[in-house]
Each structure stands twice: as structure tokens, then as C-alpha cells.
Amino acid sequence: MDGRGLLPGGIAEALEQGSVVVTGNQRAARAIRRGWDRRNRALGLASWSPAAVTSWDAWLANMWQRLLVEGHVTSMMLNHSQEQVVWRTILEADDELASLRTVDTLAAMAADAWRLVCSYDGRLNLQAAIGNSDTRSFQRWARTFERLCEAEGFVAQAQLEDTLREEVEREAARSGFFGVIADRVVLVGFDQMTPSQSRLVEALHSTGIQVEELRLNFPAQRRFLVEAADGQEELFLAARWVRRFLEENTGATIAVIVPALEKERREIDRVFREVLAPELEDIRADDHVGPYEFSLGSTLRETPWLLPPSIYCDGQTSRCLWRG
Numbered sequence: 001m002d003g004r005g006l007l008p009g010g011i012a013e014a015l016e017q018g019s020v021v022v023t024g025n026q027r028a029a030r031a032i033r034r035g036w037d038r039r040n041r042a043l044g045l046a047s048w049s050p051a052a053v054t055s056w057d058a059w060l061a062n063m064w065q066r067l068l069v070e071g072h073v074t075s076m077m078l079n080h081s082q083e084q085v086v087w088r089t090i091l092e093a094d095d096e097l098a099s100l101r102t103v104d105t106l107a108a109m110a111a112d113a114w115r116l117v118c119s120y121d122g123r124l125n126l127q128a129a130i131g132n133s134d135t136r137s138f139q140r141w142a143r144t145f146e147r148l149c150e151a152e153g154f155v156a157q158a159q160l161e162d163t164l165r166e167e168v169e170r171e172a173a174r175s176g177f178f179g180v181i182a183d184r185v186v187l188v189g190f191d192q193m194t195p196s197q198s199r200l201v202e203a204l205h206s207t208g209i210q211v212e213e214l215r216l217n218f219p220a221q222r223r224f225l226v227e228a229a230d231g232q233e234e235l236f237l238a239a240r241w242v243r244r245f246l247e248e249n250t251g252a253t254i255a256v257i258v259p260a261l262e263k264e265r266r267e268i269d270r271v272f273r274e275v276l277a278p279e280l281e282d283i284r285a286d287d288h289v290g291p292y293e294f295s296l297g298s299t300l301r302e303t304p305w306l307l308p309p310s311i312y313c314d315g316q317t318s319r320c321l322w323r324g
């Protein structure tokens with residue numbers, strides 16, 4: 001193996017030329033970094049620079065942090081947890097709130113909805129919308145969220161793309177764009193860019209920065225349809241096919257696409273664990289090193305809070321001590 005087929009076409013060339021590769025999500029970024037390392041090992045290289053690969057969200061956050069450090073901006077960008085706290089604070093102060101859902105659940109839903117509104121130019125439409133009580137509640141929360149962020153000097157992740165675009169245009173008009181981005185950026189894995197993403201890319205183009213989208217084409221070699229009696233049998237058939245394929249193709253990577261993954265995650269995990277990694281059924285096994293992973297994270301409320309043996313807690317003082 002010469003290693004040249006371990007990365008999709010165009011990505012290795014872009015990295016070799018010093019480009020920054022920006023992916024649609026963290027999972028894709030990790031996969032490209034692994035592919036870059038495997039490729040260079042296969043080529044017999046003794047050393048190489050880490051792949052300059054990052055996800056879109058991490059790329060935006062890094063740009064904003066560099067702008068902050070260099071004194072171009074003063075507002076603080078909220079991370080996911082901080083933004084949840086802001087939404088939760090707004091909801092807890094709402095005297096008209098009446099819902100069967102918890103405040104934390106509503107805060108997460110509001111944050112997701114706000115991101116969609118900002119990404120698809122829906123802020124004016126939201127203000128003018130005439131809907132039911134849920135719509136009016138969200139309108140009220142969104143107005144409060146915007147006012148609070150403006151008063152406190154916060155930048156929400158949902159508005160980061162448009163805020164960065166405005167800063168790009170302002171700096172370009174004054175003295176040329178600041179040096180916080182590579183001269184060439186390659187976008188990988190974007191099915192369709194949102195309006196706010198497209199505007200930011202166009203603004204970067206106007207400063208002379210090359211932003212190119214690399215389309216990856218993988219022609220299908222085989223297509224076949226398998227009939228299953230029910231969803232349970234379908235999962236087992238898929239898991240057994242994956243195991244057989246991996247046994248015949250060492251080092252291959254397989255993607256299993258599942259609609260409504262969040263609803264089926266537990267059952268899929270159970271079946272794939274049983275078929276692909278039965279050794280993980282042992283309660284003493286480290287379940288973080290399995291041969292598969294989900295692209296969708298689990299919620300905090302579904303995560304068991306287990307303390308490792310080396311941590312001892314004093315229940316009276318709420319103090320935890322590490323013991324080496």
C-alpha cells in the first residue's frame with residue numbers, strides 16, 4: 001500500500017499545500033486527521049506536521065478568539081454551556097411559562113430554535129409571526145435573549161457567523177483583512193450551506209482569501225436490498241454484515257445511516273455491542289474503546305454518574321479527594 005488512497009481525493013493535496021481544511025462536524029475532522037496520519041505512515045515518512053483540519057464551529061470560535069486577543073473585538077463568545085445558562089435564566093424569570101417540560105429541556109430547545117432562526121435569516125419573520133402561545137413565548141424569550149447579550153457584551157454561537165462577517169467587512173474596509181485566517185481554506189463535507197455561512201464565505205472571498213468547497217464523490221460499487229421481518233432483525237443483519245465486511249477488509253471504515261438515531265441509539269448500541277464487541281459485555285470492560293461510535297452524543301441525563309475507584313467523596317462537606 002502506498003498510502004495515497006487513505007484520504008479522499010483532493011484533501012491530502014490541500015493539506016500538503018498548507019491549506020486549512022474545514023469540515024461540517026467534529027467527527028469528519030477526526031476522520032481526516034486519522035486518515036492523514038495513516039497515509040503518512042504508509043508512505044514511510046519519519047515525521048510530518050499535524051493535519052490542519054477543524055470543524056466549522058471550532059473554526060469560527062478560533063477566529064473569534066484570535067480577534068479578541070488581537071484587540072479587534074471585545075465581546076465574549078458564549079460556549080454551549082454558557083448559552084444554556086442564559087436561556088435557562090430567561091425561562092426561569094418568565095412568569096407566563098407553563099409547560100410540562102423541564103426548564104433545562106426548554107432551554108435546549110430554545111437554543112436550537114434560535115440557531116436555526118439565525119442561520120436561515122428568520123429573525124425578522126419571527127418578530128412578525130402570528131402564531132399560537134408557543135410562538136409568542138419564543139418571540140418573548142428571543143427578544144430578551146438578544147437584549148441580554150447586547151447589554152452584557154455576549155456573542156451567541158447562533159449569531160457568530162453574521163457577527164464575524166460584519167467584522168470581516170469592517171476590517172477589510174479599514175486596512176485590509178487581519179491575519180487570523182490561512183490564505184486558503186478548503187471546505188469539506190457541507191451538503192448545503194446555510195445563508196449565514198454563505199455570507200461569511202463571500203465576505204472572506206472579498207478580502208482575497210481563497211475559500212474553496214471540495215466535493216467528494218464516491219461512486220457506488222454495489223447496491224442491494226435486504227428484507228427483514230422487523231426492526232430488530234434489521235439491526236442484527238446490519239451488525240453481522242458490518243462484522244463480516246471488517247473481517248474481510250482490515251482497516252476499513254463503515255458508516256451506518258439510521259433515521260431518528262436519537263430514538264434508536266440504545267437498541268443499536270446493544271445489538272452492535274453484542275455482535276461487534278461481545279467482550280465489552282463484561283462489566284469491568286472499558287466501554288470507551290469500542291470499535292464503533294455514534295455521531296450523535298448522548299444527553300447528560302442519560303449518562304451515569306460513576307466515580308472511579310480513586311475518588312472518595314465526603315458527603316458531609318461535599319468535598320472529593322483524589323487518591324493516587
